[in-house]
Structure formats: structure tokens, C-alpha cells
Amino acid sequence: MTALRLDDLRQHSDILRLRDGKSVTVRFVEPRDAQLLQNYFRSLTTRSRYNRFLGAVSELPQTILEHFIHIGEANRFSVIATMTIDGIETIVGEACYGFDDDIDSFEFGLSIDDRWQGQGIGAALLSNLQCRAAALGASGLFGDTLRSNEAMIALARKAGFSFTRHPDDWKLLRFEKHIELAPEAIPCVSWRLAAQSFTSSAALAN
Helix, strand or coil, rough: CEEEHHHHHHHHHHHEEEECCEEEEEEEEEEEHHHHHHHHHHHHHHHHHHHHHHCCCCCHHHHHHHHHHHHHHHHEEEEEEEEECCEEEEEEEEEEEEECCCCCCCEEEEEEHHHHHHCCCCHHHHHHHHHHHHHHCCCCCEEEEEEHHHHHHHHHHHHHCEEEEEECCCCEEEEECCCCCCHHHHHHHHHHHHHHHHHHHHHHHC
16 A cells, blocks of 8 residues: 555645535544544434444444544545535535555445535545545455445446445445546545655655
């Protein structure tokens, strides 16, 4: 996995444009976001939380919250999608992804605030995740979802993921995709920063 400089998390932020012209900022979660993130998960409907965590939870357990807010530990990363609403930064979606060395791919999960579903945020966030994974040197992206989670299945299918049976749980589906992105497109800041780092390292080596 390619290493990224994470001393300044804000430099990895991306601004995504939605179909209706609204913009969404996708940035790494920071420790100061802990309560904001917890409030976000509490605000989701029971079904949305169940779909996100594949089981019943009312809020993030402290151990999982710690994983969310400490970027890069054990090759795990978390981002939030935010919009400025009435002058306040508001979380409208989130995603976390962790590297699996055995298959050179990132496993991910995501959720979108119930009030903002159906507006293209999920598709934009998933596209951004593919770029972020590629910037870290991954060759693929995969996730698991409940067979009853029609929204996630539709999102993954539209994004070009293929589906297979989950190896351990019949209630789940696994979706996966080989990442094929053109480097010259530079669709996210993390990719540009990774390319700059690689170029600098190569120059020093010469």
C-alpha cells in the first residue's frame, strides 16, 4: 500500500459537485469530529443504521468511534461528506475503508443521511472512494451488504461493481470492482498528492 503524508489531513479534502449544482466536501475525519460523527449516526433511522453496520446499533461503540477518528492506523481510513447548512458544517454522509493485504483491495462501508438520500451524494462519494483507494495503491474495492439493502445494491451496480455470494453469511452479498482510473484525470486530491510524492522520491533517488 502506498503511504500518504497525513500530517495535514485537510489537504486531502475534495469538493464534489452534485447533479443539482450543490457542492459536497469530502474530507478525512479528525479527532475533533468525534461528537459530530456520533450525532450523525444517532440521527440515522433504525433501518439505515442496521444496513450500515449489518446489525442493530443505536450509536457507535467507543472502540469503533476510535477507529473512525484515527486516520491511517492499521491502514484504516474514514471520510465524511459535509455541506454547509444555515452556516453550519453538517455531515450528510460518511465512509470508512480498510486495506486488505491478501487481495490488494480496500474493504469499505458507507451511509448517507436519510434526509439527503436520492440526491447523488452516495454515487459521488463512492466515485471519490475509488480514487482515494487508487491513490493508496489498491487494485480494487469491495464491500458487503444485506441482501435486503436495495439502495446499496442499486448504488454498487450503477457504479459498475460485480456481485458474488458472501463466503460466510448467506444474508449478505459481496460486491467488488477492479479500479481502473486514468491517472491523468486526477479526480481527487489524494491522487495528486501521491503522484507528487512519488515524483519527488524518484527525483531524490536520481
